Amino acid sequence: MSISRRNFIKVGALGAATLGVTGGLFSADKWLRPVAAENVSDEKTAYTFHPPNCSGRCSLKCTVREGKLVKIEPNEWPDSRHDSICLRGISEVERVYSPDRLKTPLKRVGERGEGKFVAISWDEALQTVADKFKESKENYGAKSILWAYSTGIPYGISLLPKLLGAQFPTMFDLGTDLTSSSGQSMVMGTASSNTNEVTDYVNSNMVILSGSNFMETSLNDAAFFYEAKEKGTKMVCIDPIFSTTAAKCDQWISIRPGTDSALFLGMIHLILNNKWYDSEYIASYSSSPFLIREDNKSLLQQEGTKKYLVWDQNSNSAQPADAPGILPALEGEYTVNGIQVKTVLTGFMEHVEEYTAKWASEVTEIPEPVIYELTKEYALGGPANIAWGQGGTDKYYHSDTTGRLGTILGGLTGNIGRIGGGVGQGVKHATSWSSTVKLGAWPLPPEFSSAKIEVSTFSEFSTKPNSVRCLFLQGNPIHQLFPNYNQAKKWVKSLEFVVAVDNMQCDSVNFADIVLPACTPFESEYDTAYLESKRNHILLQQKVMEPLFESKSDFQIEKELAKRLGYEAYLPKTPEDYVRAQLSSPSPALKGITFEGLLANRCVMRLNVPDEPYRSNMDHKFTTPSGRLEFYNEIFIEDNCAFPVWEEPDEATPSSPLHQKYPLVLGTPHTRFRVHSTGSNARWILQIDEEPRVRINPADAAARGIKNNDLVEVFNDRGSCQCKCQLANDMRPGMVHLSEGWWSRYFKKGDLQELINPKLNPRGKKLKFGPFIAYLDNLVEVKKVEG
Ligand SMILES: Nc1nc2c(c(=O)[nH]1)N[C@H]1C(S)=C(S)[C@@H](COP(=O)(O)OP(=O)(O)OC[C@H]3O[C@@H](n4cnc5c(=O)[nH]c(N)nc54)[C@H](O)[C@@H]3O)O[C@H]1N2
Numbered sequence: 001m002s003i004s005r006r007n008f009i010k011v012g013a014l015g016a017a018t019l020g021v022t023g024g025l026f027s028a029d030k031w032l033r034p035v036a037a038e039n040v041s042d043e044k045t046a047y048t049f050h051p052p053n054c055s056g057r058c059s060l061k062c063t064v065r066e067g068k069l070v071k072i073e074p075n076e077w078p079d080s081r082h083d084s085i086c087l088r089g090i091s092e093v094e095r096v097y098s099p100d101r102l103k104t105p106l107k108r109v110g111e112r113g114e115g116k117f118v119a120i121s122w123d124e125a126l127q128t129v130a131d132k133f134k135e136s137k138e139n140y141g142a143k144s145i146l147w148a149y150s151t152g153i154p155y156g157i158s159l160l161p162k163l164l165g166a167q168f169p170t171m172f173d174l175g176t177d178l179t180s181s182s183g184q185s186m187v188m189g190t191a192s193s194n195t196n197e198v199t200d201y202v203n204s205n206m207v208i209l210s211g212s213n214f215m216e217t218s219l220n221d222a223a224f225f226y227e228a229k230e231k232g233t234k235m236v237c238i239d240p241i242f243s244t245t246a247a248k249c250d251q252w253i254s255i256r257p258g259t260d261s262a263l264f265l266g267m268i269h270l271i272l273n274n275k276w277y278d279s280e281y282i283a284s285y286s287s288s289p290f291l292i293r294e295d296n297k298s299l300l301q302q303e304g305t306k307k308y309l310v311w312d313q314n315s316n317s318a319q320p321a322d323a324p325g326i327l328p329a330l331e332g333e334y335t336v337n338g339i340q341v342k343t344v345l346t347g348f349m350e351h352v353e354e355y356t357a358k359w360a361s362e363v364t365e366i367p368e369p370v371i372y373e374l375t376k377e378y379a380l381g382g383p384a385n386i387a388w389g390q391g392g393t394d395k396y397y398h399s400d401t402t403g404r405l406g407t408i409l410g411g412l413t414g415n416i417g418r419i420g421g422g423v424g425q426g427v428k429h430a431t432s433w434s435s436t437v438k439l440g441a442w443p444l445p446p447e448f449s450s451a452k453i454e455v456s457t458f459s460e461f462s463t464k465p466n467s468v469r470c471l472f473l474q475g476n477p478i479h480q481l482f483p484n485y486n487q488a489k490k491w492v493k494s495l496e497f498v499v500a501v502d503n504m505q506c507d508s509v510n511f512a513d514i515v516l517p518a519c520t521p522f523e524s525e526y527d528t529a530y531l532e533s534k535r536n537h538i539l540l541q542q543k544v545m546e547p548l549f550e551s552k553s554d555f556q557i558e559k560e561l562a563k564r565l566g567y568e569a570y571l572p573k574t575p576e577d578y579v580r581a582q583l584s585s586p587s588p589a590l591k592g593i594t595f596e597g598l599l600a601n602r603c604v605m606r607l608n609v610p611d612e613p614y615r616s617n618m619d620h621k622f623t624t625p626s627g628r629l630e631f632y633n634e635i636f637i638e639d640n641c642a643f644p645v646w647e648e649p650d651e652a653t654p655s656s657p658l659h660q661k662y663p664l665v666l667g668t669p670h671t672r673f674r675v676h677s678t679g680s681n682a683r684w685i686l687q688i689d690e691e692p693r694v695r696i697n698p699a700d701a702a703a704r705g706i707k708n709n710d711l712v713e714v715f716n717d718r719g720s721c722q723c724k725c726q727l728a729n730d731m732r733p734g735m736v737h738l739s740e741g742w743w744s745r746y747f748k749k750g751d752l753q754e755l756i757n758p759k760l761n762p763r764g765k766k767l768k769f770g771p772f773i774a775y776l777d778n779l780v781e782v783k784k785v786e787g
C-alpha cells in the first residue's frame, strides 16, 4: 500500500515547530490555594508524596476534612523549582473513593481470569495464602513461589519474599526499561545516573530529546525544559510523530520508527570523516588509541600486566596506555611483535565507511541536510546533551545498539563529564544527587535471601520451563509487564495458586484465587508510611487518612502474612522503624536529615549535597574494564558487532515478512493521562481522555475506509483489540499509536497487550540488565468493525 505523505504535518524534519506555551506551567500558584471551608469542625493537613512510576515523586499537601480527603496541592520544597503537581496527582481525591476500590478480601468463585469473587474474612484470606505458600515450599521448594510486583508501590512487600526464599525479580531484572542504558553501560560502565541532571539543560547549547515524550512523561520537570529553552538552549526532538514534546521544541526531526541507530551511525560517520571529534578528549579518556589485532580482532594487551597498549609516537613503539610521557597515535596501522594492529579509531572509521549521511537518510527517512546540520551543531556547538527516553529509543529489538551509539556520540564530542553535556536516560529525573545516597536497609539475618531467578524476562516465565507454581502479585504485572498477553494468561491459568494485592480491581487481580485489598498510599494504620530520595531531596509520606473499607496497608499485610508463616520477629514493628533504619545510613548526603526534621519541614528536606546540578563522570573515570569510554566491545566480537552495527527492527520494518499482512508499526506510548495502568479508572481524567483510541494518519485511515471515531479492530497474529479510531495529522504515515495502560474493560473486545512482540534478542544475555522486551517492535493491521 503506498501512502502519500501529503497529509502528514509539514513541519517534520525540515521545519521548526515552535508553540508559544512557556514557563511555570506546573508550579504551585494561586489557583490551587485551599479555600477554608466554613462550618468544618475537623480539618487537618498532611504531607506525603505521590508514588506512581512517572517517578516524579511530587511532594503533596493534602487537606482532610472530617476524615475525608478533599484537596491535594503541591507542597513547598526547599528548592521551590520542584513545587509541582499534575492532573493525575490532583485527581487522586476522586480515585481514593473510586467504585473500583477493593473493599474486602475476596475468594475466587468463577474461572481464573473471569474476575468473579465472594467476600471472605481477612483471617480466612491470610490463612489460605499462608497455608498455600507453606505447602508449596515444603513440597516443591521455595522457588516454586514467584513474587511479581508493579512499579510505583511505595512500600513494596519486600522482606517476606526474602524470608521465604521465593523468586523475587525486579522489573529491571526481567527486561523492561533499561535497554539503551544496557547498551550505554557497554561504553561507559555504570548505567544509572550516568548523565547530567535535567537542571543542567540550562547550561547546554543544545538538548536532543530522542525517543522521549518528555513533556508528557516527565511533567514534573517541565519547568526545567522551559527554563533552558527561555535561556536559549536549542531543544530538538527526534520522534516519528509530532508528539507533545515535538510541539514544544525548537526543532522536530521525524524519524522512521526503530532507526535511531542508523541516524547515530550516520552522525558518527560525519564526525569521524570531518574530524569534528575532540581529539584530546578521546586520546585521554576513550579506547580510541587502543590497538585492534588483525588476527583475532581482540585488543592488544601487554603480556603479563594485561594493560591495553597504544602506539606511542614519541618512541615509535607500543606502550601501555597509562605510561608517562607518551604521545598516543589516534590513527594508523602498525606491527607489534609481528602482529598487525590498527587503532580503534582507524578501525571505527573503516567500520562506519558504509554508514554515510546519505545512507542514514535513506534508512531513517530524515533528509540528508538535516542530518548534516544536526551533527555539525551537536559536535561543534556544544556543550550538548543527548537525552533519550525509555520509550522510543528503548523498546525495539536492537535498542541496546542505540544506547551504545548515543553514548559513543557523547564520547567522541567530549560531552560526557562536561557542564551542559551528558548522554543517557532523559526522562523521570533519573539522574540526580539522589543516586549518590545509600539509604539504610532493614537488616535480615544472612540465611534469608530470595532464590535465584530462573529466567531472564517476564515473558520467559510463560514460555520456558521453570519451577513456579504459586504467584504473588502486587499491582498489575500480568497485564502490564508480560508481552503477548494471551500467552501470559494461559500460563497464569495453569498455576496452582495466585494471590493479588492491590487497591483497585485491575486486570491482574482478576486472575487471583485470593485477593487482599491494599489501601491507597494516602491511607495507613500508622502515622508514617514510607521514605524515598528523589530530585536531590528526601521525601516522607505521612498518613493522610485511615484505611477505607476493610483495606490494609501493604506493610500491615506483610506483617500479618509473616505472622502466619512464622517470620514476624524479623520485620520492623512499624513503618517508622523502617524509615528510621533507612535514615540511619552513614551516607554523607543524609547528614542533618532526621525523622523529626522531616516532620518539622513538611516531609521534604534537601540532601546534604552541592547546589549545582548532578553531573556524572566529571573525573572522566569510567567503570569499564579499561577505565575509559569503550567504543569497541570485545565481548561482541563473536556476534559480529564489536563496533555497533546497523540492524533493522525485528518486526517493525518493511523488510519483515509480516509487513505485507500487517503494514502498520504499532507504538504504545505512555500518556500524560495515566501512569501505565494507574489511573486507567480516574473518572475526572476520563472526562478528557474517555477511552482507548488508536491514532492513525488520515491517509492511512482513508486507505482503509475508516473515519474519525469509527470502531476498529487492531490485530496481528498474536491477538487483537477493538476500540475507537482517531484520525490524527500528527501521526506518521505507516505508524499507529495506542497508549499503553488501559484496563481491558475499556476495550470493546480484546486488549492492546495481546499485540506485543515477545521475541527477545539473544545478545541481551550479555548485557548489564539482560535481554529486554521490545514493546514497540510490532506490526499490526487496522480494520473497521462493521455493523
Ligand atoms: N504495551 C506496552 N506495555 C508496557 C509498556 C509500553 O511502553 N507498552 N511499558 C512498560 C513499562 S516501561 C513499565 S515501567 C511497566 C509499568 O507497569 P506496572 O509496573 O505494572 O505499573 P502500573 O500499571 O502503574 O501498576 C501499578 C499497580 O500498582 C497498584 N498500586 C498502586 N499503589 C499501590 C499500593 O500502595 N499497594 C499495592 N499493593 N498496589 C498498589 C495500582 O493500582 C496498579 O495496579 O509497563 C510496561 N508495559
Ligand SMILES: Nc1nc2c(c(=O)[nH]1)N[C@H]1C(S)=C(S)[C@@H](COP(=O)(O)OP(=O)(O)OC[C@H]3O[C@@H](n4cnc5c(=O)[nH]c(N)nc54)[C@H](O)[C@@H]3O)O[C@H]1N2
Pocket: 053, 054, 055, 177, 210, 211, 212, 213, 214, 216, 217, 218, 238, 239, 240, 241, 243, 255, 256, 257, 258, 259, 260, 388, 389, 390, 391, 392, 393, 427, 428, 667, 668, 669, 670, 671, 672, 673, 674, 675, 676, 741, 776
Ligand atoms: N505520564 C506518564 N509519565 C510517565 C509514565 C506514564 O505511564 N505516564 N511512565 C514512566 C515510565 S516507567 C517510562 S519507561 C517513561 C517512558 O517515557 P518515554 O521515553 O517518553 O516513552 P514513550 O512515551 O513510550 O515514548 C516516547 C516517544 O518515543 C517515540 N518513538 C517511538 N518510536 C520511536 C523511534 O523509533 N525513535 C524515536 N526517536 N522515537 C520513537 C514515540 O512516538 C513517543 O513520542 O515514562 C515515565 N513517565
Ligand code: SF4
Pocket: 050, 051, 052, 054, 055, 056, 057, 058, 084, 085, 086, 087, 088, 089, 090, 219, 220, 675
Ligand atoms: S503523577 Fe507524577 S507528575 Fe503527576 S503528581 Fe504524581 S508524581 Fe507528580
Ligand SMILES: [Mo]
Pocket: 176, 177, 390
Ligand atoms: Mo518504565
